[in-house]
Amino acid sequence: MSNKPLSIRLGIEELMFVLWLLNTPTLPGLGANPFGDLPAEQVAVALASAERSLRARRLVGKAKDGSVQMEQVVMALVGTCAVPERSVVLTCEAPDTGRIVHYFHATELLAVEHSNPEPGVHLFEALPDATAIPGRLGELMRLGQQPAPNAEPAHVTEETLQRATQAARDGPEKALAVLLLVGLEKRTAGELAAALARTRRRSALASVHHLREETPASDGFVVLEGPNGLWAMVTTGDDPTAVVNLWPHSAADVRVRLGELVAGETLKFS
Numbered sequence: 001m002s003n004k005p006l007s008i009r010l011g012i013e014e015l016m017f018v019l020w021l022l023n024t025p026t027l028p029g030l031g032a033n034p035f036g037d038l039p040a041e042q043v044a045v046a047l048a049s050a051e052r053s054l055r056a057r058r059l060v061g062k063a064k065d066g067s068v069q070m071e072q073v074v075m076a077l078v079g080t081c082a083v084p085e086r087s088v089v090l091t092c093e094a095p096d097t098g099r100i101v102h103y104f105h106a107t108e109l110l111a112v113e114h115s116n117p118e119p120g121v122h123l124f125e126a127l128p129d130a131t132a133i134p135g136r137l138g139e140l141m142r143l144g145q146q147p148a149p150n151a152e153p154a155h156v157t158e159e160t161l162q163r164a165t166q167a168a169r170d171g172p173e174k175a176l177a178v179l180l181l182v183g184l185e186k187r188t189a190g191e192l193a194a195a196l197a198r199t200r201r202r203s204a205l206a207s208v209h210h211l212r213e214e215t216p217a218s219d220g221f222v223v224l225e226g227p228n229g230l231w232a233m234v235t236t237g238d239d240p241t242a243v244v245n246l247w248p249h250s251a252a253d254v255r256v257r258l259g260e261l262v263a264g265e266t267l268k269f270s
Contacts, residue, residue: 006073006126008059013050015078015122020047021060021070024082027114028089028103077124080112081105086130086209088262090137094201102140104262106130134258141203141223141254148250149229151191153270154184158235158242165196172197192246195226209264219261221269223254230254232269245269 010018016034019026026034035043051068054060063069084105093099103114104127111127113136127133156164160182168175172193179189206220222233230249237243247269249257260267 006077008073008077008124009117010078010122010124011050011053012120012122013046014054014059017047017050017054018060018070018074018078019082021068022075022079022082027078027081028087028105029101029114029116076110077112077126080107080110081114081124083107084210086207086262086264088133088137088205088207090140091204092140092201093203094142100140104133104136106133130262133262134255137205137258137262138251138255142201142225143251143254146225146251147229148248148253149191149195149226149231151188151248152185153248154188154192154246156182156184156244156246158244159240161244164193168193168196191226191228191248192231194228195224195231198227199224200227201225205258205261207261207264217264219264219267221257221261221267223249232257234267234269 012034015027015030026032035046038046051060059071059074061069061071081103085107086105088104090102090104091099092101101116105112105114106129111130111133113123113125113127115123115125117123127136156179160178164175164178167178172190175193175196176189179193180186184192201223202225203223204220205222207218209217220234224231224233230251230253232247232249232254234245235242236245257267257269259265
């Protein structure tokens with residue numbers, strides 16, 4: 001028996017037909033109306049074509065009563081993403097990869113990674129269980145042996161960080177001037193300025209625990225990779241007084257935070 005993980009690829013029209021069968025209008029990342037302003041007649045034609053394609057691939061078929069029936073692998077993988085107990089979204093931006101987004105959804109029975117390997121194509125891959133999600137996140141974030149920057153935790157207003165980021169386009173010394181002006185300690189300001197000017201990767205993580213309470217609990221943080229290591233960032237408060245809290249982190253530190261995030265635990269930044 002093959003140990004190859006379960007996976008399926010679906011075109012957007014095929015996916016929308018499957019979601020129609022699941023009585024689910026959309027998935028995270030598809031938007032409220034995936035077909036946009038397409039006229040209803042064209043949507044119907046697209047869905048009919050998708051059904052034929054899925055039949056040809058033996059992913060859907062006819063039940064004895066004549067109704068459309070999904071194969072179990074389709075129901076398991078897409079169904080987990082449609083009605084998850086917890087979800088994590090990773091958005092990475094880097095010069096070598098551009099912007100990539102991966103969605104992770106889990107129930108007590110299954111964990112699934114949902115991505116777009118190419119335009120109009122959706123890939124659903126089963127993971128061993130939810131405990132595999134932190135490791136997969138680390139792979140996508142290219143976590144290796146990155147050290148923590150030689151700096152102290154920092155707290156600056158969101159407006160200050162935006163100005164420093166913009167100034168960093170003209171070099172780290174420009175960003176350093178902005179950070180020193182608001183009283184940041186020189187060594188810490190220098191490390192942060194270097195990260196802003198020479199960002200290798202920016203990874204934003206957000207989690208939602210859907211069944212924890214009536215209002216789903218959410219959490220998240222951003223990881224900025226610079227030439228001297230990693231910074232974990234969390235924004236607190238609202239405009240115009242929002243504050244960005246920054247902690248120097250090693251790759252090992254970030255892996256611990258990923259485990260906490262996926263498990264729904266308090267993020268223990270220090």
